[in-house]
Structures are given as structure tokens and as C-alpha cells.
Amino acid sequence: MAFQHSQASHCESGVMSTMLRHHGLAISEPMAFGLSAAMSFAYLPIVKINGLPLVAYRMPPKFIIKGLQKPLGLKMRFETFRNPAAGTQRLDQLLAAGQVVGMQTSVFWLPYMPEDLRFHFNAHNVLAYGRDAASGDYLLSDPVFENPVTCSNEALQKARFAKGVLAPKGLIYYATGKPVAPDWSVVIPKAIKKTTRIMLDTPLPIIGVRGIRRLAKAIEGLDASQAAQAKLFVGQVVRMQEEIGTGGGGFRFIYASFLQESAELLARPRLNELSEALIEVGDEWREFALLAARMIRDRQPLAPKALADKLRQIADHEQAFFRDLRRAA
Amino acid sequence: MLESEVPQEGNITLGGHRKAVYARGADGKLQIVQSAGWEVEEIVTRQAVDDLNRLAEEARQRVIAGQTSALEYHMHKARMDVPMLAQTTGLWQWRIRRHFRPAIFARLSPALLERYASVMGVSSEQLKKVD
Numbered sequence: 001m002a003f004q005h006s007q008a009s010h011c012e013s014g015v016m017s018t019m020l021r022h023h024g025l026a027i028s029e030p031m032a033f034g035l036s037a038a039m040s041f042a043y044l045p046i047v048k049i050n051g052l053p054l055v056a057y058r059m060p061p062k063f064i065i066k067g068l069q070k071p072l073g074l075k076m077r078f079e080t081f082r083n084p085a086a087g088t089q090r091l092d093q094l095l096a097a098g099q100v101v102g103m104q105t106s107v108f109w110l111p112y113m114p115e116d117l118r119f120h121f122n123a124h125n126v127l128a129y130g131r132d133a134a135s136g137d138y139l140l141s142d143p144v145f146e147n148p149v150t151c152s153n154e155a156l157q158k159a160r161f162a163k164g165v166l167a168p169k170g171l172i173y174y175a176t177g178k179p180v181a182p183d184w185s186v187v188i189p190k191a192i193k194k195t196t197r198i199m200l201d202t203p204l205p206i207i208g209v210r211g212i213r214r215l216a217k218a219i220e221g222l223d224a225s226q227a228a229q230a231k232l233f234v235g236q237v238v239r240m241q242e243e244i245g246t247g248g249g250g251f252r253f254i255y256a257s258f259l260q261e262s263a264e265l266l267a268r269p270r271l272n273e274l275s276e277a278l279i280e281v282g283d284e285w286r287e288f289a290l291l292a293a294r295m296i297r298d299r300q301p302l303a304p305k306a307l308a309d310k311l312r313q314i315a316d317h318e319q320a321f322f323r324d325l326r327r328a329a
Numbered sequence: 330m331l332e333s334e335v336p337q338e339g340n341i342t343l344g345g346h347r348k349a350v351y352a353r354g355a356d357g358k359l360q361i362v363q364s365a366g367w368e369v370e371e372i373v374t375r376q377a378v379d380d381l382n383r384l385a386e387e388a389r390q391r392v393i394a395g396q397t398s399a400l401e402y403h404m405h406k407a408r409m410d411v412p413m414l415a416q417t418t419g420l421w422q423w424r425i426r427r428h429f430r431p432a433i434f435a436r437l438s439p440a441l442l443e444r445y446a447s448v449m450g451v452s453s454e455q456l457k458k459v460d
Contacts, residue, residue, distance in 0.1 A: 164416045257360075279359070
């Protein structure tokens with residue numbers, strides 16, 4: 001079957017959706033995202049990126065790839081390499097055998113990425129589906145791009161073997177079995193329950209709804225006299241929410257789309273109503289981003305308290321939403 | 330977000346690409362809509378990039394003034410900081426900071442220079458000077 005690229009909003013769910021479609025199971029990106037229970041919230045003050053704490057709106061990398069195995073009866077094989085040359089050789093071998101191969105890469109080393117987006121983020125997922133016969137460049141399907149891209153051997157090897165936090169170690173992954181269409185009435189409620197558990201019951205105050213409140217507290221405590229530093233912190237939160245392949249609103253819209261699809265598959269109109277509620281929450285996240293950006297650009301005075309209050313409002317709404325969702329599942 | 334509300338104002342940090350976001354169409358269903366960019370994203374991305382450029386520029390000035398080595402400039406230019414450079418090279422942070430002293434940097438072995446150069450994506454010749 002000829003490989004078909006399609007654009008997605010998030011790299012990991014996009015890669016999995018494309019890969020599964022290639023193996024004959026049509027699964028949308030939101031379905032891949034929702035079925036693996038990938039939506040979340042985490043505020044990790046100990047993990048620093050350029051001195052700023054990490055804020056994530058989804059579960060950690062590889063969660064989607066791994067999480068889809070069980071519901072879809074899928075077998076994924078993961079391989080990492082100590083030696084870059086061996087990693088490249090193995091990739092070539094798999095491509096020659098006609099496999100479509102997922103890879104973990106660092107965006108900093110991918111030459112086709114726009115300059116301004118090339119940060120040291122080591123967990124970007126890309127699919128390789130062949131090599132150009134003339135130039136030897138790899139043919140890549142990067143889900144966040146509109147069209148397929150190419151990448152030279154040297155650059156790809158650098159990107160796959162970048163070091164540091166979340167170092168990919170040349171990780172490649174591919175499906176070894178055929179995925180099968182699951183019994184939706186079993187797997188969807190299970191996945192939804194898992195997400196509500198993560199958001200409401202994680203016994204750590206930095207994950208889920210409590211994490212949003214913790215972040216609000218941290219923003220409230222920012223020193224307004226150290227404006228530049230405070231703004232960098234706030235800007236980082238917004239970047240994680242809007243910039244890095246989230247589909248807008250920190251993945252809330254993707255998940256809302258998953259709920260719509262589920263409502264249809266399970267014939268449960270209640271999920272449609274909940275999807276509406278989540279779209280509203282996503283819009284609130286975007287309002288937060290807008291407010292933050294205005295403060296960063298000094299279009300209105302920096303007011304950590306106002307940002308914190310907005311976050312607390314979002315936290316209240318998410319809490320109510322996930323409680324309703326739990327009852328509906 | 331409605332399809333008509335998807336920002337199309339452009340975002341120079343996307344370098345002309347369009348990204349996919351989910352928005353509600355006329356039938357109420359969420360679907361992928363391509364966005365030329367939102368000003369909010371542009372502001373926060375530029376903020377991060379500008380801050381990294383500022384660090385590099387400040388380091389460049391200090392290199393010229395003889396207060397630090399070219400290594401610090403190239404570290405910032407490669408969008409790294411000392412903890413990240415330590416992780417990628419496998420050197421101790423205090424050792425890297427020591428190499429920020431111009432006299433010590435000037436005596437570094439070619440092997441060590443190459444180690445720095447390879448993780449920053451420059452040649453060891455480039456590493457020795459600021460441009």
C-alpha cells in the first residue's frame with residue numbers, strides 16, 4: 001500500500017494515526033489521542049528547561065504509542081541503539097523491507113523545521129517511509145507539517161541521537177502485528193475513566209486539576225519587580241499550551257473531538273454535551289494565553305494575580321467537567 | 330473555537346508553514362483547520378528566542394572584552410545552558426564553567442574542543458572564535 005501523509009496537530013498521536021491507517025485500521029488523530037488516555041495536566045517545578053519549570057498538557061512521550069497496544073491488539077516493537085551507525089543501518093534495513101518506521105527525534109537538528117521553533121526538545125515523533133533514490137535523503141512524514149519532508153542522513157542521525165533530557169537514543173518503533181478494530185463499547189469507556197482518574201485522583205499535587213491550582217499558586221507568587229523573569233515563566237506556560245503541536249487550547253480541543261467521535265460510535269448523546277463543555281474549557285485556556293501574551297507585550301500591566309485567578313477558574317471548570325465525564329463513562 | 334475564529338493573522342516563527350488546530354465547523358463537529366498562525370504564539374515564541382539571542386549577544390560582548398571564552402557564546406548560540414551542555418558532553422558543570430575562562434579555554438586539547446563542537450553542531454575552528 002502506498003504511504004499517505006496526513007497533517008495532524010500533535011506529533012505522537014499523528015504518527016500513530018498515520019501508521020495505523022497504513023496498516024489498514026482507519027483511526028483518527030483524536031481517537032488515537034483519546035483511546036490512549038493521553039490528555040492530562042502536569043506542572044513539574046523540578047524538571048527545568050532553560051531554567052524554567054516544565055508544564056505539560058498531556059502524558060509523557062511514548063504514552064500514546066504504548067497505550068494503543070492493548071485496546072487495538074497491536075504489537076509495537078521498540079528499538080534503541082548505543083551506536084548511531086547501527087541505528088541508521090537498522091532503519092535502512094526496515095525501510096528496505098517496506099516498513100513504515102516511527103522515530104523519536106530532537107527538533108533542534110531537523111533542518112526542515114523553521115529556525116525559530118528549533119529548541120532542544122528531544123521527543124518529537126516523525127515517520128520514515130523510504131529513501132530518495134537519487135539523493136539518499138530520507139522521506140519523512142512529519143505529522144505537524146502539511147506535506148511530507150526530506151532530511152539528509154547526517155542531520156537525521158544527529159536528531160535521533162541527540163543527548164540530554166528525554167534523549168531519544170535512536171529510538172525507532174514499528175508495528176509487528178495487524179491492528180484490529182476493537183469493541184468500542186469496551187475500550188472507549190475504559191480510556192475515558194483512565195483520563196478522569198489521572199485528572200482527579202493522582203495522589204500528587206502537581207498532576208491533574210490539582211496541578212493547575214499549584215501552577216496558579218506559583219504564578220501568583222511571581223515577583224512582579226523581576227518582570228523579565230516572571231514574563232519568561234508565563235510565556236513558557238503558554239508555549240507549552242499553544243505552540244508545541246497541541247491543536248490549540250492545550251489538547252482540550254483534540255479530546256473534545258474524541259468525545260464527539262465516541263458519542264457517535266457508542267450512540268451516547270451525553271458525550272456530545274460533554275464535548276461542548278470541554279470546548280468551552282479549551283476556549284478559556286485560549287483566553288488565558290491571550291491575557292498572558294498581552295502582559296508579556298506590555299499591552300496591559302503584568303498582574304500575576306489576574307493570571308492565577310484565571311487558572312483557578314479553569315481548574316474549577318475542569319474539575320466539574322471530569323466529574324461529569326466520570327459519571328457519563 | 331469555531332472554524333471562523335481560527336486565527337489566520339500569521340506567525341513569522343512558523344516560517345510560512347500552516348499548523349493544524351481543531352475547531353468547530355458549521356455542523357458542530359470538530360475538525361482539523363489549518364491556521365496561518367496566532368499572534369499569541371508568535372509573541373511567546375519570539376519572547377523565548379529573543380531571550381536566547383540576548384544571552385548570546387551579551388556573551389559575545391564579554392568575549393570581545395576578554396571576560397569570557399568563545400565557548401560561552403557558542404553555548405548560548407546553540408540555545409543551550411550549562412546543565413544541558415553538561416548532559417550532552419558528559420562533562421561536569423564546574424568544568425564547563427572553568428572553560429569559560431579565556432586563558433583556560435585557549436589551552437584546551439583538540440579532543441575536548443571537538444567534543445564541544447560536535448554537540449553544538451559547529452566545527453572546532455568555529456568554536457574558537459565569535460562571529
